[in-house]
Amino acid sequence: xxxxxxxxxxxxxxxxxxxxxxxxxxxxxxxxxxxxxxxxxxxxxxxxxxxxxxxxxxxxxxxxxxxxxxxxxxxxxxxxxxxxxxxxxxxxxxxxxxxxxxxxxxxxxxxxxxxxxxxxxxxxxxxxxxxxxxxxxxxxxxxxxxxxxxxxxxxxxxxxxxxxxxxxxxxxxxxxxxxxxxxxxxxxxxxxxxxxxxxxxxxxxxxxxxxxxxxxxxxxxxxxxxxxxxxxxxxxxxxxxxxxxxxxxxxxxxxxxxxxxxxxxxxxxxxxxxxxxxxxxxxxxxxxxxxxxxxxxxxxxxxxxxxxxxxxxxxxxxxxxxxxxxxxxxxxxxxxxxxxxxxxxxxxxxxxxxxxxxxxxxxxxxxxxxxxxxxxxxxxxxxxxxxxxxxxxxxxxxxxxxxxxxxxxxxxxxxxxxxxxxxxxxxxxxxxxxxxxxxxxxxxxxxxxxxxxxxxxxxxxxxx
Numbered sequence: 001x002x003x004x005x006x007x008x009x010x011x012x013x014x015x016x017x018x019x020x021x022x023x024x025x026x027x028x029x030x031x032x033x034x035x036x037x038x039x040x041x042x043x044x045x046x047x048x049x050x051x052x053x054x055x056x057x058x059x060x061x062x063x064x065x066x067x068x069x070x071x072x073x074x075x076x077x078x079x080x081x082x083x084x085x086x087x088x089x090x091x092x093x094x095x096x097x098x099x100x101x102x103x104x105x106x107x108x109x110x111x112x113x114x115x116x117x118x119x120x121x122x123x124x125x126x127x128x129x130x131x132x133x134x135x136x137x138x139x140x141x142x143x144x145x146x147x148x149x150x151x152x153x154x155x156x157x158x159x160x161x162x163x164x165x166x167x168x169x170x171x172x173x174x175x176x177x178x179x180x181x182x183x184x185x186x187x188x189x190x191x192x193x194x195x196x197x198x199x200x201x202x203x204x205x206x207x208x209x210x211x212x213x214x215x216x217x218x219x220x221x222x223x224x225x226x227x228x229x230x231x232x233x234x235x236x237x238x239x240x241x242x243x244x245x246x247x248x249x250x251x252x253x254x255x256x257x258x259x260x261x262x263x264x265x266x267x268x269x270x271x272x273x274x275x276x277x278x279x280x281x282x283x284x285x286x287x288x289x290x291x292x293x294x295x296x297x298x299x300x301x302x303x304x305x306x307x308x309x310x311x312x313x314x315x316x317x318x319x320x321x322x323x324x325x326x327x328x329x330x331x332x333x334x335x336x337x338x339x340x341x342x343x344x345x346x347x348x349x350x351x352x353x354x355x356x357x358x359x360x361x362x363x364x365x366x367x368x369x370x371x372x373x374x375x376x377x378x379x380x381x382x383x384x385x386x387x388x389x390x391x392x393x394x395x396x397x398x399x400x401x402x403x404x405x406x407x408x409x410x411x412x413x414x415x416x417x418x419x420x421x422x423x424x425x426x427x428x429x430x431x432x433x434x435x436x437x438x439x440x441x442x443x444x445x446x447x448x449x450x451x452x453x454x455x456x457x458x459x460x461x462x463x464x
Contacts, residue, residue, distance in 0.1 A: 015066040022060070023053045025118045033111045034104070045104070048096070049111075052088055059084035062268035074127050078120050079442060083273055085116040090276060134166030141167050143207035144196055146223060148172040148189055151239045152211030156187050167207060193223065200230035211237040264403040265441045273443060278377055281450070282370040293364060296356070300327055304350045309365060314382035317405045322374040324382055324406075325365040329353025360418075366408045378446045379407025380434035395427055401434045404441075411437035411445075414452040 030049035034041040060066060063080045089112050096108070134140055143159060145152045152172065159169040171190030190196075199205050208227055212220055220236070227234045266274050286293075297308045309325055316322035330348040349357065356362035369375035375382070380401040383391070392398045412418075412433035417426070437445070 018066050019057060019060075021122065022056065022119060025122070026053045026056060026115055029115050029118060030107075030111050033107045033114075036107075045107070048092065048108070052092055055088040055091060056084055059087045059269045059272075063270070069127075074124065077123060077127075079444075080269075081119050081123065082116050083443065084269055085119060087269055087272055087276075130166075131164035135163050138166075141206035142170045142204070143167050143209060144170050144190075144199070144205050145172050145209045145211050145237075146174070146193055146196060147211040148174045148187075149211050149213065149239070151237060152209070153187060155209060155211060155237060170205065193226075197226050197230070200227060200232040203231065205230075205232050208232045208234045209237045210234065211239075214238050262400055262403065265438060266404060270441075274376065274446075275373075277443065277446060278370050281377055282367045286367050286371070289364060289367075292361075296327055296361060296364070299352055303352045304328075304331060306331070313385045314406065315385060315388050315402055316374050316382065317402060319399065319402045321385065322369070322382075322406075324375070325369055327356055327362040327365060329356050329362045363408060370408065374405070376405040376407045378409060378411075378437075378449050379404050380410050380437070381413060381430075382406035391427055391431075394424065395431055397435060398427075398431055400438070401431060404438055409449060409453040410434060411449055414449055414456060416456075 027046070027049045030045055030052075031041060034045040060081070063084060065077070065080045065084060069077050093108075093112075145156060156169050156172070159165070159167050169187075172187055173191055173193050173196035174189055175193050196205070196208070200208060208230075210220055210223055212223075224234065224236075300308045306328055308328060310328040310330075311323040311325055313321050314324045329350060330353055331350060353362065366375055367377075370377055388398075410433070412430045415433055417430045417433060437449075
């Protein structure tokens with residue numbers, strides 16, 4: 001098979017210059033800060049800057065920072081750049097600390113602080129220049145959509161709302177009967193597909209988006225053959241959104257490209273950042289709450305018979321079984337296929353256990369789970385294995401919660417979805433918030449959830 005027939009992910013033509021400019025900033029700022037009135041530039045400064053540049057490029061490549069950002073948000077691009085620099089600094093600072101070969105800590109500190117500001121600033125400036133040029137009609141392209149479908153309308157709306165992309169929507173073309181079209185008054189049908197083909201052959205159209213349903217493969221193949229006789233860039237817009245994609249991304253096996261429909265957000269630098277966040281925060285928290293842990297442990301031991309720590313089987317990342325640790329709050333230790341959720345005035349709950357559960361203090365030992373790596377500070381709350389097996393059959397997309405590590409707190413918990421899930425609707429709402437967290441994950445969202453947990457995540461009307 002001709003390899004030219006495979007899909008290729010095209011990077012920006014200026015990707016090489018982007019990399020070069022980033023390296024120039026990292027090296028240039030080190031030279032600036034090293035040649036001030038109190039220090040002199042040495043080979044150590046240049047070596048540190050060179051290693052930092054390589055690390056930054058490594059993390060940036062892993063997070064696809066240098067791909068084309070023409071139709072993507074600048075916020076995501078800046079977040080990736082900042083995250084890549086943060087990971088670079090953490091590794092660099094750790095190495096220098098253990099080697100103890102570099103002593104210009106003031107120079108290093110200001111260089112680490114100012115460099116990400118410069119990396120972000122030049123991207124903001126360049127993006128603004130491109131945006132203004134495109135909004136004034138420079139470097140724009142005309143686009144038409146074949147198939148007035150629901151996802152075709154979504155594309156049209158996105159093109160209309162984002163003039164900074166420089167792609168101007170110029171009409172729908174379809175040959176189906178009117179009652180089969182996704183009619184929208186703001187986007188009327190401009191004509192038949194034959195008319196669209198004539199426009200493309202005359203050079204009046206730059207982009208052609210085919211937005212027909214995936215089951216219409218024969219018609220799609222025909223239109224692709226027809227538009228191959230034009231110079232217009234032709235794109236397929238398959239209705240993948242029908243499957244409610246969860247962190248989809250292109251992957252490649254040899255020369256064959258695949259599209260993941262359900263995937264985890266923690267790949268490459270994201271997984272490193274998430275793990276560093278868990279290690280640093282859980283270590284600090286355990287250090288601060290160690291007296292409280294000892295006090296609760298003594299109280300549990302003195303007020304009821306049984307072990308201080310209760311380990312219950314739960315599903316962790318990718319559905320693998322893990323042991324989740326809690327302070328024992330009941331007189332029983334239920335495992336297996338029939339685990340009953342705690343209810344109001346549950347006779348199994350001890351008097352101290354009722355207080356611990358109501359305030360979530362029983363879950364504090366799970367910070368050791370976080371250090372161990374089986375849990376995260378923020379993520380979907382883990383359910384008992386018996387409950388997983390029950391709900392996976394009746395709640396759509398339930399098992400997708402396990403595309404990330406379970407958490408001590410989560411997006412559902414700070415939105416008052418704690419405690420007993422005595423109705424199907426409650427569990428569906430919890431799953432909805434869990435998947436929303438996975439879909440929109442960022443380091444800032446984690447910090448927001450942790451902050452909200454301090455004020456509203458430890459207690460709740462459903463926690464007993």
